Amino acid sequence: DAGVIQSPRHEVTEMGQEVTLRCKPISGHDYLFWYRQTMMRGLELLIYFNNNVPIDDSGMPEDRFSAKMPNASFSTLKIQPSEPRDSAVYFCASRPARANYGYTFGSGTRLTVV
């Protein structure tokens, strides 16, 4: 199993540009989570999906952020337009239906908005 795969690993973009982060969860996992990690705020849950359906997006900071999960093997997190304060590491994680398995995290995407 290749684990949770995120791309790109690093992204540098100019303020105002659209940014799309990608995630492939582990096959058979029913839940997918998007987190943001910064020094100031630590780990923040942005949104999570259950069987491709968004369940809770209350952590999405503002309308510039959107996430989709068109099928069980792919999810995107989009920021449009991007701002310097969006600079962070974005993690995707997935887990099976049973909560006692815990999450498996991807390696993250380090986003820098200049």
Added chain:
Amino acid sequence: AQSVTQLDSQVPVFEEAPVELRCNYSSSVSVYLFWYVQYPNQGLQLLLKYLSGSTLVKGINGFEAEFNKSQTSFHLRKPSVHISDTAEYFCAVSDLGETSGSRLTFGEGTQLTVNP
């Protein structure tokens, strides 16, 4: 709702010394408890978990943790640390057990730095 408090934001220790990273949680229902480790420039990796049964759980890399229900704590310990243990450690709690709505709440992390 549940919450997690990691009592130390930074823990410096010397190599081969013992270490304890403290975690307290609050929840009105039964919980699952987890410790994750994050090495520099990597994602979080599961270190160990408590689901039920024996209150002492062993994880990877020689770490162990003890669940104390009366103290609502889940402290992480290692009897002798190595330089390679330098990382950030996150405690997390999940309530609702096996129901579909459960999700993890993470603490703010403890940076463990092992010095030679």
